[in-house]
Amino acid sequence: MIWIETLINGLLLGGLYALFGLGLSLIFGVMKIANIAHGEMAIGGAFLAIATANFIGLPLVLTVPIILLMAWGFGFALQMAVINRVLGSDPMPPLLMTFGLSIVVQNLLVEMFGADNRSLDIGALGTASIQIGNTSLGVFPLLMFAIALALFGALHWSLHHTRWGRNLRATSDDPEIVGMMGIDRRRVFAMVMGLSAALAALSGMMLAMRGSITPFSGGERLLIAFEVIVIGGLGSIWGSLIGGLVLGIVHVIGLRLDPASGPLYGHLLLLVILLAKPEGLAGKARSR
Amino acid sequence: MLEVTGLKKAFGKLTVVDDVSTTVAGGEAMGIMGPNGAGKSTFFDLLAGATRADAGTVRLAGQDISTLPTEARVEQGLARAFQIPKPFASLSVREHLELAAVAGAGLGSNEARLEAETVMDRTGLADLANETGNGLRLLDRKRLELAKALATRPRVILLDEISGGLTEHEVHELIALVLDLKTPDLAILWIEHIAHALKEACDKIMMLHLGAKIIEDTPDAVTSDSRVRELYLGAANHA
Numbered sequence: 001m002i003w004i005e006t007l008i009n010g011l012l013l014g015g016l017y018a019l020f021g022l023g024l025s026l027i028f029g030v031m032k033i034a035n036i037a038h039g040e041m042a043i044g045g046a047f048l049a050i051a052t053a054n055f056i057g058l059p060l061v062l063t064v065p066i067i068l069l070m071a072w073g074f075g076f077a078l079q080m081a082v083i084n085r086v087l088g089s090d091p092m093p094p095l096l097m098t099f100g101l102s103i104v105v106q107n108l109l110v111e112m113f114g115a116d117n118r119s120l121d122i123g124a125l126g127t128a129s130i131q132i133g134n135t136s137l138g139v140f141p142l143l144m145f146a147i148a149l150a151l152f153g154a155l156h157w158s159l160h161h162t163r164w165g166r167n168l169r170a171t172s173d174d175p176e177i178v179g180m181m182g183i184d185r186r187r188v189f190a191m192v193m194g195l196s197a198a199l200a201a202l203s204g205m206m207l208a209m210r211g212s213i214t215p216f217s218g219g220e221r222l223l224i225a226f227e228v229i230v231i232g233g234l235g236s237i238w239g240s241l242i243g244g245l246v247l248g249i250v251h252v253i254g255l256r257l258d259p260a261s262g263p264l265y266g267h268l269l270l271l272v273i274l275l276a277k278p279e280g281l282a283g284k285a286r287s288r
Numbered sequence: 289m290l291e292v293t294g295l296k297k298a299f300g301k302l303t304v305v306d307d308v309s310t311t312v313a314g315g316e317a318m319g320i321m322g323p324n325g326a327g328k329s330t331f332f333d334l335l336a337g338a339t340r341a342d343a344g345t346v347r348l349a350g351q352d353i354s355t356l357p358t359e360a361r362v363e364q365g366l367a368r369a370f371q372i373p374k375p376f377a378s379l380s381v382r383e384h385l386e387l388a389a390v391a392g393a394g395l396g397s398n399e400a401r402l403e404a405e406t407v408m409d410r411t412g413l414a415d416l417a418n419e420t421g422n423g424l425r426l427l428d429r430k431r432l433e434l435a436k437a438l439a440t441r442p443r444v445i446l447l448d449e450i451s452g453g454l455t456e457h458e459v460h461e462l463i464a465l466v467l468d469l470k471t472p473d474l475a476i477l478w479i480e481h482i483a484h485a486l487k488e489a490c491d492k493i494m495m496l497h498l499g500a501k502i503i504e505d506t507p508d509a510v511t512s513d514s515r516v517r518e519l520y521l522g523a524a525n526h527a
């Protein structure tokens with residue numbers, strides 16, 4: 001029975017991991033760049049939420065949407081003002097750019113909030129649980145999982161049934177050619193960066209609700225996001241979901257078997273995947 | 289419809305497009321010929337805004353579009369079909385055309401759906417509406433390339449060696465398609481190596497050599513011109 005509970009807890013944690021991966025995967029899928037600042041975007045969003053909720057005293061139901069909007073605006077502006085300028089055939093400038101951004105954001109956070117552990121208090125919801133048979137499941141992890149699944153579903157639907165999604169898929173297939181169809185690819189990139197930043201902030205806030213974070217938590221989150229999309233398969237949104245769930249399960253089982261192991265078993269899984277199926281669990285082998 | 293004056297482009301010391309001026313009226317088709325390296329594709333790049341010109345102006349229906357970025361020129365009614373078709377791998381034929389109709393022609397979703405149907409009928413793609421870009425054979429990819437350009441509702445269309453790689457029979461199908469495009473509110477510019485295709489479809493032909501315009505005249509006059517013969521057949525044939 002303990003193993004079923006472990007497995008389910010792993011799945012639920014995996015939903016959060018999948019959200020971390022989704023934002024990174026979107027950026028990679030459309031712009032073919034790695035956003036090194038993804039973890040800091042998540043943690044930055046969480047700290048802003050902590051500031052708004054704990055210091056200003058706004059209720060969480062208001063704080064979360066406000067932070068999501070701010071994150072979207074930040075991502076959009078960042079892309080328009082900075083990243084679009086360094087995008088080109090060379091992947092190095094955007095990599096360095098986002099690496100620099102991650103350092104700046106991290107130090108800003110230390111400067112503003114200090115290096116202490118902080119979290120977002122969700123009150124009784126944090127400890128509420130429901131009993132199914134002999135298994136006890138937390139209400140909040142279930143809620144996070146449901147939100148993650150709903151977001152994946154909504155994103156999949158809009159990619160295939162909206163004008164925005166069609167533009168995004170076309171830009172992902174060939175950013176040079178969309179211009180010839182009357183689409184400004186820089187705007188598409190900015191929309192994607194906005195969405196990715198909002199997803200990052202959401203997963204950061206969930207992390208701070210679930211446990212605690214410090215200004216240095218970003219790097220570790222980025223690592224998890226990378227592992228999620230490599231395990232699942234680069235550039236595919238369902239790959240991120242599968243990668244997140246698998247990584248969540250492996251982490252929880254690893255910690256159960258060996259409480260001192262930390263993320264070790266996740267890293268080992270990544271190595272195994274890179275050796276056995278480098279295109280990822282849901283990825284297709286590519287010829288180019 | 290299209291008015292080009294003194295268009296110039298140099299890459300370093302190499303002048304690729306040298307002071308080219310021309311006009312193409314609505315309903316008119318102009319062929320563009322020239323040996324490799326004559327600057328034909330760069331000329332199109334300058335018109336489409338893929339490359340910024342060093343000097344000269346491009347006017348579309350009287351409006352100066354020389355400084356607009358590519359996507360804004362498309363909205364103004366300039367479309368381009370490429371030599372090597374570049375369909376979007378994951379979009380269906382229908383989605384390609386709806387995308388072009390919405391983004392390029394500014395149509396609403398319902399109008400765009402109708403426009404896609406019309407263009408598919410016109411270009412013979414109706415049976416392949418749900419096929420993705422990856423699943424098309426070469427002639428259909430070329431058709432899609434043309435259809436994509438048409439769905440943006442252009443007033444000027446640039447055809448860049450669209451018959452390359454096709455069989456003789458397929459080239460004829462393509463010529464019929466281009467002839468069918470000739471309407472009073474569309475100007476056609478067509479770069480092609482296959483002289484007979486241009487002769488059949490075009491009202492006039494412009495000849496480029498080392499970036500400069502050598503001659504612009506009716507197809508018959510161009511193909512019998514001594515300078516053109518020399519360029520294509522070489523001096524040896526003069527004896």
